[in-house]
Amino acid sequence: MNNNETFQQVSFVEIDPELAGQRIDNFLKTHLKGVPKSMIYRILRKGEVRVNKKRIKPEYKLQAHDVIRVPPIRVSDAPEPVNVKLDKVAVMQDYIIYEDDRIMVINKPSGLAVHGGSGLSFGLIEGLRALRPDAKFMELVHRIDRDTSGILLVAKRRSALRHLHEQLRDKKMQKRYHALVWGQWPENRFKVKAPLLKNVLKSGERIVNVNPEGKPSETRYRVLQAFAQTTLVEASPITGRTHQIRVHCLHAGFPIGGDPKYNDIDGNAQLATQGLKRLFLHAHSLSFIHPKTLEQVTFKAPYDEQLTNIIAKLST
Known part of the structure; x- marks a missing residue:
């Protein structure tokens, strides 16, 4: 046996009611940290994982008090990449706007991906899990682009995640973004409706274009402050397409300042x-029904220093 591996004995896990509804494959990915996905699907396929003494498929959804038999398996003892970035983990405490036993509200900085992947071993959610090692459950309710800053909602219970996802599907969650666009946005232009088509390049980069074959997309707008060459607008996405606000601003003729991908001017x-x-x-504000109190709540995320300073300079 390799020195950096240990041999796990057969174990039996009873499912907490909070985890009801989760797929068995996703549960095992969390429960067996460090085990390759291929091995998890192999032990499922071979019937080595049993639920209530029965074979199950990877898409089986767990029920409260199910008893899972987890077979002996070699688990790497090597620390996960997130563990060596203790300074990045510690600073995430400063990103938390609000937290209780159901949700966590984050003010994400620009430049931080919401999750690892695409060559990134470390993202916001991995850092938050390292910051709260005793948390049994922690998942993103929604996502924002790596380059976008602001409000991000995290669920700390599966029941809360289901409740919040229902609100997203029913369009009961209101997201409001602030964007500085080039040009004088007309006071009477309140929305942009244009279908969006996502393309993934060979490099893995995502590019979104307005295309009749794309998905229906709509963003509502209102002017917050007009400057000599730019306008600060509030954008409220009705649909939730990739890069929606950025592409809709460009399509309307008012690209967002500082956008390296969807800005065709030299500003x-x-x-x-x-x-x-x-x-x-x-992402300036988020309104939704709290999954525990069932009351309407609104959270706002202040600008970072860069955005605050640029608005101050433009205002003089």
């Missing part, structure tokens, strides 16, 4: 000289 360099080194798109 980014001008804003950079004034201190803007990032995309000016910020």
